[in-house]
Amino acid sequence: MKSYSAAAALAGLISTVAGHGFITSPKPRMPGDAMKSACGQQVYNNQASDNYGNVQGELQVASSQSDYDEAACDIWLCKGYKFDDNKDNVQTFTAGETVPFTVDIRAPHTGVANVSVVKTSSNTVIGSAFQSWDVYASNAATIPANQTSFDITIPSDIGSECSTAGDCVIQWYWNAASIDQTYESCVDFTVGGSGSGSDGGPSSTPSSSAVATSTAAATSAAATSAAAAATSSAQATSTSAAAAPSSTGGSSSTLPEEFTLDTFISWLEQTAGSSSSKKARRARVHARAF
Ligand SMILES: *[C@@H]1O[C@H](CO)[C@@H](O)[C@H](O)[C@H]1NC(C)=O
Ligand SMILES: *[C@@H]1O[C@H](CO)[C@@H](O)[C@H](O)[C@H]1NC(C)=O
Ligand SMILES: [Cu+2]
Numbered sequence: 271m272k273s274y275s276a277a278a279a280l281a282g283l284i285s286t287v288a289g290h291g292f293i294t295s296p297k298p299r300m301p302g303d304a305m306k307s308a309c310g311q312q313v314y315n316n317q318a319s320d321n322y323g324n325v326q327g328e329l330q331v332a333s334s335q336s337d338y339d340e341a342a343c344d345i346w347l348c349k350g351y352k353f354d355d356n357k358d359n360v361q362t363f364t365a366g367e368t369v370p371f372t373v374d375i376r377a378p379h380t381g382v383a384n385v386s387v388v389k390t391s392s393n394t395v396i397g398s399a400f401q402s403w404d405v406y407a408s409n410a411a412t413i414p415a416n417q418t419s420f421d422i423t424i425p426s427d428i429g430s431e432c433s434t435a436g437d438c439v440i441q442w443y444w445n446a447a448s449i450d451q452t453y454e455s456c457v458d459f460t461v462g463g464s465g466s467g468s469d470g471g472p473s474s475t476p477s478s479s480a481v482a483t484s485t486a487a488a489t490s491a492a493a494t495s496a497a498a499a500a501t502s503s504a505q506a507t508s509t510s511a512a513a514a515p516s517s518t519g520g521s522s523s524t525l526p527e528e529f530t531l532d533t534f535i536s537w538l539e540q541t542a543g544s545s546s547s548k549k550a551r552r553a554r555v556h557a558r559a560f
Contacts, residue, residue: 289322293455302355310337324451348456353436361459365426381446
């Protein structure tokens, strides 16, 4: 079992708590007021503070909120992010156009992933996936560059369904079933131009708007690698019982300079009290959100 210095473990835990994946280009859908009114204040806060977070983390937050409207939020489509918050952020593509995509993965989790056109009114996939990975972001290896940087080619037969802004998104979908974490990120777009047979014609919103896509918090390289290490350690040890420090008094224990992640979580449970222990345990298996 690996040991970490206090700083590394803290950095690792903190960035393990943060979410792990999002599209960085083209400009993706971001949270906003329409999402807030559909999904509730707390779900909005959860994503506004970390748009890299996963759907299950949102659902966990939503479960205790009366202003979460399940139907309106439609959380499995783009994590509940709304077109109405992204009207100035619509890409205009033409049939046959090659569009480079980049995805940022902050920590790996072996899963499956795909990238497809999704019809927003029904949350159904149109056509076949642009990309589909049986093994994605594996913990066992360095993430291949072609999983985070790839081209898609805009099909010629979606012009009629995707000519109006808001009707379709290109959704990147990553599901790590073993840890029950699903990540989604969407790009709003319209298709026009030759070969599409588009009758309505796209509302050509410029794609150069100044919508910020920057991440909520910049993660240092050190924190990122600590996160990866902490994550794999957490998984490797997730079935073993929590190690010491033994809780005889349970009042105040000091954190040793070197410790394992398990030890740190145990210490956290002792120090923060039993109400935090469930959260800490969840974090130990895999952190979502404190
Ligand atoms: C993408 O993956 C999910 C989960 O496996 C699946 O439900 C969905 O149908 C896939 N999309 C496509 C276009 O294959
Ligand atoms: C992605 O890259 C890996 C090597 O890093 C290669 O083995 C694999 O065939 C590539 N996949 C595609 C679809 O190009
Ligand atoms: Cu994770």
